[in-house]
Amino acid sequence: MIEIPAGVTLIGTDKGGFSVDLEGPAVELAIPRFFISATAVTNEEFQRFVATTGYQTDSEKFGWSFVFHAFLTETQQRRSQKMTGTNWWYAVAGASWCCPEGPGSTIEDRLTHPVVHVSRNDAVAYCQWAGMRLPTEIEWEKAARGGLVGKLYPWGDELVIDGKHQCNIWQGAFPAHNTMEDGYLGTAPVETYEPNGFGLYQTAGNVWEWCANPRYLPFKEQLGAVWQAHQTYSTAAYGIRGGSFLCHASYCNRYRVAARNGNTADSASNNMGFRCVQNENEEN
Template identity: 55%
Template sequence: MSPHCCPPGRPGDPTAVSPSTPPPEGNGQGDRDSAIPLPGGTFLMGSEDADTNPGDGEGPVRDVAVGPFAIDAHCVTNQRFTAFVEATGYRTEAERFGWSYVFATFLSGEPRRVSPRPKSTPWWCGVQGAYWAAPEGPGSDLSGRSDHPVVHVSWTDANAFCHWEGSRLPTEAEWEYAARGGLEGKRFPWGDELTPGGEHRCNIWQGRFPSHNTTEDGYAGTAPVTAYRPNGYGLHNVAGNVWEWCADWWTTAPSRAEGPRANPTGPGNGTTRVLRGGSYLCHDSYCNRYRVAARTSNTPDSSSGNTGFRVAWNTTPGA
């Protein structure tokens, strides 16, 4: 399987200093209305199924324990990110670099003709002026998308939001524990069948990638953060819609690099950060990374139109 649907990395030295400013200070009183307290516990993390992606480090399946924490029922929305920007004046890395990756199908005219494309993934265009509030570049806006996940945010941007709000990014182990919703060893947050009873449960590519999307699941791009029914813990869209940043540095050898399997936090350093959940561009014909154990990574300064995040907290609301 190749990483066709996965967001491309920003070119350049991933260890170089990005043009970001220090995270803005906040009052730690962020919006916890949609936070879900979870008791934690031991679960089977990873997959060794035949449909795993070689080289992704999904296996081995192992017992992992996580402590109690709270996690958002859905990704951070455009409306919520707008409040952050208005309160702090924060400028995302896409704004500072001056561009971000947009899926070519969403473009027309000059932006589609002149925007540079990675050779390995030419369906992505590096669009000048694309950022979270102009997802398809100049002339686009967030009309009708206030309840959609914010996109074109880097790991650094997501971390800055958390610093201001008083939340944090979930660890990869916490993310998978929560995404499984109490089910053990299943391919998806709802079971093993992609469309049980013919019902679409997630926002992924329908048709032939990258030329034709039938949108049978209802959406060509992002969907509202509460679209589709939640999993057993009440989390929405942990499969498809947008990739979600996790706190961890990337490793493909978790049993050797992460140390004890109790509250693992990944290696101490690296060049890329973990992404989970897949996106609206995933399809099982080439990249079935919308499975609950699937994973990928990108450099902390990278951004694209299919990358967002959800937040977690160390304690339950009110504790």
């Protein structure tokens, strides 16, 4: 766990972004000290949780989850339901955290990758088992910024530095062709790329990360509140941050550190994960 010191932090942005996502206005907030995991929860860690508890994820209960088209064969696509409006997503029978592309796929060569196909319900269950919780958006953003103020990304304002990619996002023409200039079509191991100033890895791209609070809750209203309820099959939407390996400036420019999004608590896909936090008095 990484210590994030108490102090006043500028959260949100007054420049760029999506107005519909309520990224601004930027506001200075006094945020107490807390501890956050350096990486997203890995397949190996989630596998240990399931082996210990016998937990069954929402995707496993439903019998399907969303998978991006590039990871599916033509046969799988024909057998799966294409999503209206975002026809690059398919509802794939048997897709889950341990079978990310459906039956026959495995995580055995991806144990250090972030676990995916986890709903907010699943993330809360893991956190409770581990004696932790999900971060609020303001905690997530403070940690993701790594001590920098008002920058686009956790490392600064330039997406690529000296020809070197700093995160795992989409390159090429979305959604048809990914040139994989950053080295990855899907998820990358959780300690790929350089950590930010606090020591957190990959708070931009790779996988969306669940937050505790309801979607787009004003930043000031997140102070001092913790949303721990495990609301199985809830239709309420909750915050997700950081973007994923599918984000591209032409469509989902939400790998910026101030970017906000949300999803229902029982939703899952092959680009959604999470990390955990502890309060100061919960430190192990």
